[in-house]
Amino acid sequence: MMPIRLLLLICLAGHVFAKEPPDVDCLVVHLEYVHCSWNKQGTPEVNYTFSSWFHNDENKTECTTYLSENSMNVGCIRPYQDRLKRFYTFYTVLVHGNKTFEMEHDLKSKVKLNPPTNLTVKMGSDSNLWFYWNQTASSCVESDVRYKTKNTNWDSNRVCTGVQSYCINLPSSSSQYELQVRSKLVKTCGDSLFWSDWSEPVVWGSNNSTDTNQMNGSMSVWTPVFYVLGALTIILLVMMLLHNERLRIILIPVVPKPSISHDIQDLLQLSKGLKESFKTNYNERACPVREYCHVSQSDSKSSDSSTSSVTTDQTDCSVLIPAHEPDLSSPCSSSTSSGLVISEEE
Secondary structure, rough: OHHHHHHHHHHHHHHHHOOOOOOOEEEEEEOOEEEEEOOOOOOOOHHHHHHHEEEOOOOOEOOOOOOEOOEEEEEEEEEEHHHHHHHHHEEEEEOOOOOOEEEEOOOOOOOEOOOEEEEEEEEEEOOEEEEEEOOOOOEEEEEEEEEEEEEOEEEEEEEEEOOOEEOOOOOOOOOOOEEEEEEEEEHOOOOOOOOOOOOEEEEEEOOOOOHHHHHHHHHHHHHHHHHHHHHHHHHHHHHHHHHHHHHHHHHHHOOOOOOOOOOOHHOOOOOOHHHHHOOOOOOOOOOEEEEEEOHHHHHHHHHHHHHHHHHOOOOOOOOEOOOOOOOOOOOOOOOOEEEEEEOOOO
């Protein structure tokens, strides 16, 4: 019985000491450095020394920046200059005491980018909602945009390679939109299996009047100030207008009174044909007017010759016009009637 128990204790002790080392998991972060960790199964019981190198490197590179957890080394950050090295085989070594654990890694598809930055959302001139961002890691990047309105689920859409904008057609002005974006490398640049983390959300909608959520707060404070300043300016202008006669004359010129000397035809704006109708189109010869008095019979003989000469000079145009009342003191006072003869000489 004793040998059997001793044998069991030796087997259990050997099993404990023969515990497998932790797996090393490496990832290329934003094409800037390699992040390796060995705490996937939990925090290790001992501190390991980490070294790494790419294929064709002359020497191993010992870790200079460890990541720790509970005072134990659980990871390492290793920078590298040549981004194309991720296509080479990557080697890692964990060392504890006299034990060494080496692994090979293919990093071509293990690239994780940082989330996009400089997110902006605004209403375009085409009445569509435009969402913009920056991803500077590489030009061969595809993006995934998701957005939602209040009380709805996320709606996700892929964006073509190299495009860093997204359009929501004719958004509802009564809804609030929340948008996020993430990125990864496409097949032509390694076909990464890992998406970046989602970016910080940006909000646009019924409670926002400008492009970004940061600008909305500042505009909501300054908008009432602009309204008050505008109202005060209008009030000052009205007060100046009421108390300054000179300003009143400049702003409201006096309407001149119409002149009597103006041509009435110009005021009435008569047409050319109507003006011609006012012009006379005939000629009338003037008839001379003469006044004659009847004389008595005694004087008729002496003036017979002169009278006959006068009557012979009368024409068809002669008109007899009654004269004024007879004057008794004149030589014609004996006459019972008198008249004027208007004659038109040939």
